Amino acid sequence: MKDLLLNLQFLFFGGKGGVGKTTCAMSCAIWAAEHGRNTLIISTDPAHSLGDSLGINLKLGELTPIEEIQKLTALEIDPQKKITELKDIADMNPIKEMGMGGMMGEMVQGMFEGMIGDNEQENPLNPPGIDETLAFGKVLEYIETNHEFDLIIFDTAPTGHTLRLLGLPETLSSWIGRILKLRLRLGKFFGKFKSLFGGENTQSDNSLEVLERMNDSILRAREDLTDSKKNSFVIVMIPEEMAIAETGRLLNELIRYKIPNSFIIVNQCYEDESELCAFCKSRREMQKKNLQKITKIFKDKLGKEIIIAPLYKDEIRKIESLKEFGKHLIH
Numbered sequence: 001m002k003d004l005l006l007n008l009q010f011l012f013f014g015g016k017g018g019v020g021k022t023t024c025a026m027s028c029a030i031w032a033a034e035h036g037r038n039t040l041i042i043s044t045d046p047a048h049s050l051g052d053s054l055g056i057n058l059k060l061g062e063l064t065p066i067e068e069i070q071k072l073t074a075l076e077i078d079p080q081k082k083i084t085e086l087k088d089i090a091d092m093n094p095i096k097e098m099g100m101g102g103m104m105g106e107m108v109q110g111m112f113e114g115m116i117g118d119n120e121q122e123n124p125l126n127p128p129g130i131d132e133t134l135a136f137g138k139v140l141e142y143i144e145t146n147h148e149f150d151l152i153i154f155d156t157a158p159t160g161h162t163l164r165l166l167g168l169p170e171t172l173s174s175w176i177g178r179i180l181k182l183r184l185r186l187g188k189f190f191g192k193f194k195s196l197f198g199g200e201n202t203q204s205d206n207s208l209e210v211l212e213r214m215n216d217s218i219l220r221a222r223e224d225l226t227d228s229k230k231n232s233f234v235i236v237m238i239p240e241e242m243a244i245a246e247t248g249r250l251l252n253e254l255i256r257y258k259i260p261n262s263f264i265i266v267n268q269c270y271e272d273e274s275e276l277c278a279f280c281k282s283r284r285e286m287q288k289k290n291l292q293k294i295t296k297i298f299k300d301k302l303g304k305e306i307i308i309a310p311l312y313k314d315e316i317r318k319i320e321s322l323k324e325f326g327k328h329l330i331h
C-alpha cells in the first residue's frame with residue numbers, strides 16, 4: 001500500500017456496504033497527507049460518511065481542509081448542486097437546441113424517434129444513471145482539470161453504484177456519440193429543409209463542440225483510470241462467504257473496465273486471542289475458513305495482495321483511531 005499511496009494519482013476504495021471502505025480510505029488519506037502528499041479525499045457515496053468518520057462537520061459540496069492534518073482536504077459531493085450544473089447536459093435535446101418549436105418541432109420529434117427506432121429501452125436522449133453521472137462528473141472534474149492535489153482518494157458507494165460509475169465512461173461516451181450522430185444527421189437534413197423554405201441556416205450554438213469536448217475528457221479520464229501508474233482500485237471486504245462472491249463479481253467488473261487492482265483488504269478479522277468467548281470463538285472459526293478460501297482464490301490464483309485488518313472493539317472514528325488503524329493497512 002505504501003507504494004500506491006506514495007506514487008499514484010488516484011485511489012478508489014470500494015466494496016459492500018458497511019465493510020469499512022470509508023474507514024480504510026480515510027486512514028490511508030491521513031497517512032499519505034502525513035507523508036508529504038497533498039491529498040484530497042472525495043466521497044462519491046450519496047450516503048456520505050467522511051465527516052462522521054473524522055468527527056468533523058463537513059459542508060456538502062465544499063472542499064474542507066482538515067485542520068489537524070496539514071495536507072488533507074475532504075469533499076462530500078453535493079448531488080443537488082451537481083444536478084443543476086449538469087442540467088444543461090441532461091436537457092440537451094437536438095431538436096430543442098435547433099430552436100424548433102410548434103408543429104415543425106413535433107414533426108421533427110416524430111421523425112427523430114423514427115430514426116432511433118423503438119427498440120431502445122430508455123429514451124436515448126437521456127443521459128444514463130443520473131446519480132452515477134453526477135458522481136462521475138465530479139470524478140471527471142478532478143481527473144481532467146488542473147488541481148493542486150498529488151493524490152485523490154475516492155471513497156465510493158457500495159458496489160453496484162460504483163460499478164455503474166466505473167462503467168460510465170463507456171456508457172456516457174456512447175450516449176454522447178449517439179447524440180452527436182443524430183445532431184449531425186438532423187443538422188444536414190434541416191439545413192436543406194430550411195433553405196427550401198427560405199429559412200436561414202443558422203447554426204450558431206456551440207452544443208456540438210461542448211459535447212465533443214466532454215467526450216474527449218471522458219475518454220482521457222478513461223485512459224487515466226486504466227493506467228496502473230496512475231490509478232488503483234482497492235477492494236475492501238470482510239471474511240464472509242457472501243463477501244467472497246461479491247468480491248469475485250467486483251473483480252470481474254474491474255477486469256472488464258480495465259481498472260487496475262492489486263490489493264484486497266480483509267477487514268474486521270478476529271485476532272487470535274486465547275480468551276475469546278464462545279460466540280467470538282465461533283465467529284473466528286467461521287472467519288478462518290473464509291480467510292483460507294480468500295487466500296486460495298484471490299492470492300494464490302489471482303496474485304492479489306491480501307491485507308488483513310483486525311476487528312476493533314470500538315468504532316474507528318476520529319483522527320487518532322484512524323491513524324492507529326492505518327498501521328494495519330500500510331506496510
Ligand SMILES: Nc1ncnc2c1ncn2[C@@H]1O[C@H](COP(=O)(O)OP(=O)(O)O)[C@@H](O)[C@H]1O
Binds near residue numbers: 021
Ligand atoms: N476493523 C474495524 N473494527 C471495528 N470497527 C470497524 C472496523 N472497520 C470499520 N469499522 C466501523 O464499522 C462502521 C462502518 O465502517 P465504514 O468505514 O463506514 O464502512 P463503509 O464505508 O464500507 O460503509 C463504522 O462505524 C466503522 O467505525
Ligand SMILES: [Mg+2]
Binds near residue numbers: 021
Ligand atoms: Mg462509507
